[in-house]
Amino acid sequence: MALIVQKYGGTSVANIQRIRNVAERVAKFKMLGHQVVVVLSAMSGETNRLIALAREIQAEPDPRELDMLVSTGEQVTIALLAMALKDLGLKARSYTGSQVRILTDNAFTKARILQIDENRIREDLDAGRVVVVAGFQGVDENGNITTLGRGGSDTTGVALAAALKADECQIYTDVDGVYTTDPRIVPQARRLDTITFEEMLEMASLGSKVLQIRSVEFAGKYKVKLRVLSSFEEEGDGTLITFEEEDKSMEQAIISGIAFNRDEAKITVLGVPDTPGVAYQILGPVADANIDVDMIIQNTGANQTTDFTFTVNRNEYNRTMTLLEELKVKIGAREIIGDTSIAKVSIIGVGMRSHVGIASTMFKTLAAENINIRMISTSEIKISVVIDEKYLELAVRVLHKAFDLENGKTGAKFD
Amino acid sequence: MALIVQKYGGTSVANIQRIRNVAERVAKFKMLGHQVVVVLSAMSGETNRLIALAREIQAEPDPRELDMLVSTGEQVTIALLAMALKDLGLKARSYTGSQVRILTDNAFTKARILQIDENRIREDLDAGRVVVVAGFQGVDENGNITTLGRGGSDTTGVALAAALKADECQIYTDVDGVYTTDPRIVPQARRLDTITFEEMLEMASLGSKVLQIRSVEFAGKYKVKLRVLSSFEEEGDGTLITFEEEDKSMEQAIISGIAFNRDEAKITVLGVPDTPGVAYQILGPVADANIDVDMIIQNTGANQTTDFTFTVNRNEYNRTMTLLEELKVKIGAREIIGDTSIAKVSIIGVGMRSHVGIASTMFKTLAAENINIRMISTSEIKISVVIDEKYLELAVRVLHKAFDLENGKTGAKFD
Numbered sequence: 001m002a003l004i005v006q007k008y009g010g011t012s013v014a015n016i017q018r019i020r021n022v023a024e025r026v027a028k029f030k031m032l033g034h035q036v037v038v039v040l041s042a043m044s045g046e047t048n049r050l051i052a053l054a055r056e057i058q059a060e061p062d063p064r065e066l067d068m069l070v071s072t073g074e075q076v077t078i079a080l081l082a083m084a085l086k087d088l089g090l091k092a093r094s095y096t097g098s099q100v101r102i103l104t105d106n107a108f109t110k111a112r113i114l115q116i117d118e119n120r121i122r123e124d125l126d127a128g129r130v131v132v133v134a135g136f137q138g139v140d141e142n143g144n145i146t147t148l149g150r151g152g153s154d155t156t157g158v159a160l161a162a163a164l165k166a167d168e169c170q171i172y173t174d175v176d177g178v179y180t181t182d183p184r185i186v187p188q189a190r191r192l193d194t195i196t197f198e199e200m201l202e203m204a205s206l207g208s209k210v211l212q213i214r215s216v217e218f219a220g221k222y223k224v225k226l227r228v229l230s231s232f233e234e235e236g237d238g239t240l241i242t243f244e245e246e247d248k249s250m251e252q253a254i255i256s257g258i259a260f261n262r263d264e265a266k267i268t269v270l271g272v273p274d275t276p277g278v279a280y281q282i283l284g285p286v287a288d289a290n291i292d293v294d295m296i297i298q299n300t301g302a303n304q305t306t307d308f309t310f311t312v313n314r315n316e317y318n319r320t321m322t323l324l325e326e327l328k329v330k331i332g333a334r335e336i337i338g339d340t341s342i343a344k345v346s347i348i349g350v351g352m353r354s355h356v357g358i359a360s361t362m363f364k365t366l367a368a369e370n371i372n373i374r375m376i377s378t379s380e381i382k383i384s385v386v387i388d389e390k391y392l393e394l395a396v397r398v399l400h401k402a403f404d405l406e407n408g409k410t411g412a413k414f415d
Numbered sequence: 416m417a418l419i420v421q422k423y424g425g426t427s428v429a430n431i432q433r434i435r436n437v438a439e440r441v442a443k444f445k446m447l448g449h450q451v452v453v454v455l456s457a458m459s460g461e462t463n464r465l466i467a468l469a470r471e472i473q474a475e476p477d478p479r480e481l482d483m484l485v486s487t488g489e490q491v492t493i494a495l496l497a498m499a500l501k502d503l504g505l506k507a508r509s510y511t512g513s514q515v516r517i518l519t520d521n522a523f524t525k526a527r528i529l530q531i532d533e534n535r536i537r538e539d540l541d542a543g544r545v546v547v548v549a550g551f552q553g554v555d556e557n558g559n560i561t562t563l564g565r566g567g568s569d570t571t572g573v574a575l576a577a578a579l580k581a582d583e584c585q586i587y588t589d590v591d592g593v594y595t596t597d598p599r600i601v602p603q604a605r606r607l608d609t610i611t612f613e614e615m616l617e618m619a620s621l622g623s624k625v626l627q628i629r630s631v632e633f634a635g636k637y638k639v640k641l642r643v644l645s646s647f648e649e650e651g652d653g654t655l656i657t658f659e660e661e662d663k664s665m666e667q668a669i670i671s672g673i674a675f676n677r678d679e680a681k682i683t684v685l686g687v688p689d690t691p692g693v694a695y696q697i698l699g700p701v702a703d704a705n706i707d708v709d710m711i712i713q714n715t716g717a718n719q720t721t722d723f724t725f726t727v728n729r730n731e732y733n734r735t736m737t738l739l740e741e742l743k744v745k746i747g748a749r750e751i752i753g754d755t756s757i758a759k760v761s762i763i764g765v766g767m768r769s770h771v772g773i774a775s776t777m778f779k780t781l782a783a784e785n786i787n788i789r790m791i792s793t794s795e796i797k798i799s800v801v802i803d804e805k806y807l808e809l810a811v812r813v814l815h816k817a818f819d820l821e822n823g824k825t826g827a828k829f830d
Contacts, residue, residue, distance in 0.1 A: 016471045050491070056431045057498045065501070068509055069494035072487035076465070079484035083472045086480070094483055098513070099558050143514050 002167035003035045003125070007135060007157030010044030011174040012231035013077045022172075022231065023084035026130055030090060035125045037164065039135045039157040040081060042073025063108035067137070067147045071097070074134035074153070082132050092130040095120070097137035097145070102156065104138035104146045107290060111138055111146035112214075113155065116163040133160060151212030158215040162222035169219065169226050170238075171211060176230035177239035178203065178210050180405040181258040185396050188406035192256060194242045199256045200226075202348040202382045216241070254351035254358065255403040258396055261344045262389060264294060265317040266374065267310060269324065271334030274306040281331050282308055282324070289323055291316045295344070295377045295386065305334070309375065311386070314340055342374065343392040346384040347399060359383050365402040371395055417582035418450045418540070422550060422572030425459035426589040427646035428492045437587075437646065438499035441545055445505060450540045452579065454550040454572040455496060457488025478523035482552070482562045486512070489549035489568070497547050507545040510535070512552035512560070517571065519553035519561045522705060526553055526561035527629075528570065531578040548575060566627030573630040577637035584634065584641050585653075586626060591645035592654035593618065593625050595820040596673040600811050603821035607671060609657045614671045615641075617763040617797040631656070669766035669773065670818040673811055676759045677804060679709060680732040681789065682725060684739065686749030689721040696746045697723055697739070704738055706731045710759070710792045710801065720749070724790065726801065729755055757789065758807040761799040762814060774798050780817040786810055 013019050029036050050070045054061035078094035085092035104111035124131045135153025138146045148155050161169035183189040197220045204213040210228055219226045229238035272278050296310045312320050317340055324336050352358045362383055375386035428434050444451050465485045469476035493509035500507035519526035539546045550568025553561045563570050576584035598604040612635045619628040625643055634641045644653035687693050711725045727735050732755055739751050767773045777798055790801035802810055
């Protein structure tokens with residue numbers, strides 16, 4: 001008997017028939033003698049519908065009230081799934097994030113989980129019940145409803161699996177695993193049987209929509225065995241996210257996949273004095289405004305001034321620009337410019353640690369297509385470039401081919 | 416400075432524009448220096464939409480999960496109204512029933528309020544905030560979400576007014592007050608400026624849809640000043656529900672109004688032994704199944720047997736019949752018959768206490784139209800009859816005329 005946490009995304013619960021299908025899948029696992037905790041997203045489209053309602057009232061909806069509003073989406077699906085499970089003769093009970101007490105901080109619309117009280121769930125499991133928990137939501141210490149941000153249901157699933165020390169956390173989605181890149185852009189993209197935790201972390205953070213980054217961080221921190229599966233197929237083992245130490249014996253591919261992201265905007269602060277503390281003067285207020293910054297680059301320029309460039313989520317672009325315009329005089333900047341028509345493309349693989357020449361192959365491949373690179377950023381297992389958004393698909397296709405990802409070989413084509 | 420609780424029904428918050436209108440009305444009261452607590456229903460149609468979803472899954476949805484589901488309706492409107500208030504520059508905060516801690520028993524779908532923790536609300540009011548509370552819902556002592564049954568938002572409003580010792584509880588609805596009867600049936604129906612608490616109690620319990628009965632009971636018990644107003648009109652004082660002692664000096668109308676109800680079904684248990692305890696043997700199990708019984712009549716028949724008739728809500732008819740069929744042998748009944756095509760019509764007025772002949776006028780008026788009376792039940796201030804549903808409109812019209820209600824005189828036409 002195993003304890004399994006299963007998370008189903010919005011397309012898996014998009015209508016009554018699909019909710020019934022989820023119930024039947026859960027029932028199969030129960031029949032095999034497993035204990036099952038189910039985490040659900042809202043019906044696909046529902047969260048967007050609710051946000052649109054809010055925006056009809058306030059251009060920038062109050063964050064606390066927005067969380068109050070959108071958290072209803074999962075509350076609807078958990079109740080319906082509990083009914084569907086009961087209709088199959090199973091014992092089941094649904095809980096909101098607040099009821100299970102998924103305690104978070106109070107950063108509305110992007111809260112972080114601090115603690116989960118797993119006792120109530122364990123009592124239900126011991127009583128033979130399937131426990132159905134609303135994903136994406138929690139409660140702060142004052143009892144206010146919070147949400148974890150887009151894709152937060154994955155995080156709920158993994159956090160519950162960690163708290164309950166579950167044997168496996170299964171993420172059911174509309175794809176059957178993690179691919180070398182998005183098959184809509186590269187039809188030859190190949191499903192990976194396994195991917196290391198670190199690679200998955202880069203894939204998730206760089207825009208692969210399969211798993212939310214925080215869920216992967218959680219899984220890594222608490223060593224949760226994570227598997228991505230399709231909720232629309234009966235068979236298939238999906239992609240298992242492994243921990244590197246388990247994989248030492250395996251031959252590693254140099255590059256595992258190509259991730260990309262159109263959600264960012266680039267902001268450059270031109271001509272600030274090149275003195276210690278300037279980065280903090282610029283990014284401190286941005287962080288205080290709860291705006292996440294991704295890539296950061298600083299170039300030394302002429303006349304003891306420097307240009308400072310960073311990227312933020314496109315939704316935060318206007319807010320960030322307004323904030324910086326207010327700071328402009330204080331930080332002594334000459335000009336602040338921005339660009340929202342950018343895209344980020346990254347190649348990822350633990351294998352690149354022990355291989356040289358990956359970066360040069362990447363740059364050569366892009367240059368051959370006349371694609372100008374605007375920013376570069378690297379880590380041990382990934383290289384990211386920012387390019388004009390219009391070249392995104394082209395860049396992903398030529399890189400996928402250059403690293404021979406369709407054949408699962410280990411980058412045979414570079415020098 | 417007064418503390419006012421305002422409750423808005425589903426039609427008053429049916430869309431974004433109407434929610435804005437509510438916000439503007441609330442703002443007016445705030446400008447006058449009042450403290451305002453707002454209680455909201457779900458958008459009209461939303462609760463029915465959610466129930467329909469549930470019934471697609473389970474013919475008789477699990478009550479706990481149904482409450483989990485339908486309570487999302489008010490959660491949406493409170494969040495949107497709080498945003499609309501903030502958009503007008505007011506401070507506001509929304510709360511679910513669970514957050515304010517509207518503690519109820521655990522009778523899902525028809526829970527009763529046990530206690531309200533008013534401290535959190537008072538703190539917000541003292542900080543200058545408008546407090547927006549989800550109507551219709553509460554929480555049991557185990558943290559499960561409960562709902563108060565149809566129209567329960569009125570009860571939430573009155574209960575909050577009682578807990579906060581509010582100066583007035585205003586119920587905004589799609590009618591501008593309490594009428595002598597339903598104007599859709601009798602166009603000459605007249606709006607009452609005042610109605611006594613006792614009369615309102617009878618009006619509400621007998622099917623007038625203006626206020627839910629439990630809200631009126633609450634108002635009476637805690638002496639909450641209650642006013643029914645239209646949310647679609649700028650002016651007008653609506654109908655004030657008075658306490659009789661305040662009205663002793665006033666000339667009372669004999670009959671204040673005519674209420675009716677199509678929601679009931681009649682069940683007759685034929686030929687049960689006429690022994691002590693038989694009523695309990697029949698109604699005990701019905702009460703245990705949480706089915707409300709309205710009228711009860713017992714006729715002594717031949718051969719030491721008796722016929723026992725009572726009415727239940729039509730929604731509970733099948734469940735009650737099934738229950739009684741199972742009991743049939745145990746209680747020694749000959750047969751159990753039922754009728755769902757009935758309607759109840761009642762005339763109401765505190766004035767009838769001191770006047771004779773009201774009942775005979777009622778019966779004569781119905782007889783003149785050949786309307787057969789199936790059951791009769793009386794109280795100090797009302798007379799109810801059950802008739803065939805098809806005669807309902809006719810009965811209401813002829814009674815409205817017989818008691819001269821369109822002219823506000825005191826029943827001039829009876830002997």
